[in-house]
Amino acid sequence: xxxxxxxxxxxxxxxxxxxxxxxxxxxxxxxxxxxxxxxxxxxxxxxxxxxxxxxxxxxxxxxxxxxxxxxxxxxxxxxxxxxxxxxxxxxxxxxxxxxxxxxxxxxxxxxxxxxxxxxxxxxxx
Amino acid sequence: xxxxxxxxxxxxxxxxxxxxxxxxxxxxxxxxxxxxxxxxxxxxxxxxxxxxxxxxxxxxxxxxxxxxxxxxxxxxxxxxxxxxxxxxxxxxxxxxxxxxxxxxxxxxxxxxxxxxxxxxxxxxxxxxxxxxxxxxxxxxxxxxxxxxxxxx
Numbered sequence: 001x002x003x004x005x006x007x008x009x010x011x012x013x014x015x016x017x018x019x020x021x022x023x024x025x026x027x028x029x030x031x032x033x034x035x036x037x038x039x040x041x042x043x044x045x046x047x048x049x050x051x052x053x054x055x056x057x058x059x060x061x062x063x064x065x066x067x068x069x070x071x072x073x074x075x076x077x078x079x080x081x082x083x084x085x086x087x088x089x090x091x092x093x094x095x096x097x098x099x100x101x102x103x104x105x106x107x108x109x110x111x112x113x114x115x116x117x118x119x120x121x122x123x124x125x
Numbered sequence: 126x127x128x129x130x131x132x133x134x135x136x137x138x139x140x141x142x143x144x145x146x147x148x149x150x151x152x153x154x155x156x157x158x159x160x161x162x163x164x165x166x167x168x169x170x171x172x173x174x175x176x177x178x179x180x181x182x183x184x185x186x187x188x189x190x191x192x193x194x195x196x197x198x199x200x201x202x203x204x205x206x207x208x209x210x211x212x213x214x215x216x217x218x219x220x221x222x223x224x225x226x227x228x229x230x231x232x233x234x235x236x237x238x239x240x241x242x243x244x245x246x247x248x249x250x251x252x253x254x255x256x257x258x259x260x261x262x263x264x265x266x267x268x269x270x271x272x273x274x275x276x277x
Contacts (some may be wrong), residue, residue, distance in 0.1 A: 022210070026273040027156040029201045031237055033164035033175070033226060033255055035263045 153206050156274040160202030162237075162251060167191045169261035179243035179252040189257050203249040205274050212249060213273040214240040226255070226266035233262045237270070249274075 164175045165183060173187015175198075183198035185191050191198075216222030216238060224237040239254040251272060 023154050023207075023276045024273055025154055025156045025207075025276070026271050027158045027203055028269050028271055029158045029162060029203065029251065030267065030269050031162040031164075031201065031224065031226060031253070032265065032267045033235065034166040034265050035228075035257070035261050036166050036168050 154274075154276040155207065156203050156205045156249070156272065158201070159204050160199060162201035162253060162270075163197075163199045164255045165191060165198035167257070169257050169259070169263075172257050172259035172261065174257060175255045176239075177252045177255075179241045179250045181250070181252070187257070188259075200243075201251040201272075203251065203272055203274075205244070205247050205249050207274070208277040209244065209274050210277055211275045212242055212244060213275065214242060214251065215270050215272075216240045218271075218273075224253075224268055224270045226268040228262060228264040228266050231262065231264060233264070233266075235261065235266055237268065240270075 162177065164177055167175060167185070168190040170188030170190055173185060173189040175189055175191065176184045176186075177198045177200055178184075179200050181198065181200040183191060214222075215224055222238050222240070226235045226237060228234070235258065236256045237253045238256075241252045243250045249272070
């Protein structure tokens with residue numbers, strides 16, 4: 001004897017299943033950025049020789065202790081590479097500045113590597 | 126025919142339907158944040174934009190000067206479990222799709238939009254574009270955004 005209700009039951013299951021909304025989940029992510037203040041230029045320095053130490057991708061400029069560190073406009077190295085405009089963020093000693101920027105990657109393998117001193121010419125705005 | 130038999134005949138089928146509807150999912154379906162989207166540090170200059178793509182690579186337009194101070198830029202990371210059919214980013218949710226960053230301790234803002242994504246296995250990476258105003262006030266800017274994972 002056939003079960004007349006079997007098709008109805010299965011149809012009910014199919015309709016209810018199809019009507020269920022697709023599962024979804026939401027997560028909240030965080031986003032951030034840091035804007036660094038530009039340094040006002042008190043004096044214009046041109047072709048000023050400075051001592052540059054390179055270590056681990058960072059470049060440290062030791063500049064004469066006169067005025068605030070101005071905005072670096074270009075940096076050329078003995079390797080002849082890596083001219084880029086970067087921001088100078090003074091850190092610690094007012095006579096020195098840690099300079100980080102896109103040009104640092106071009107100095108990642110200088111000779112000697114990860115250290116040593118170079119005399120370079122820097123230009124400032 | 127036994128009246129009781131006639132009464133009970135449809136119930137096995139209906140019970141099967143109920144079991145199918147109530148069957149639990151074979152795998153948990155979740156999305157959790159495991160890393161923030163960071164545009165890193167930069168000097169605003171005359172303004173422009175900073176773009177971090179879904180691989181975490183940073184580029185810029187205009188007069189923005191990226192620096193490495195305080196760590197590098199990173200794409201947002203999410204861990205997704207389950208069979209994903211689609212990912213919905215802020216730019217897919219209707220409206221402008223803009224996310225606002227606000228300066229900590231201030232009211233100045235910057236806009237993030239043009240979100241991009243890359244899904245590999247359970248790892249979802251999200252990038253976006255940040256618009257920087259001319260002489261944007263310095264400081265740390267933060268905000269939040271939602272990402273939705275749609276499953277089978």
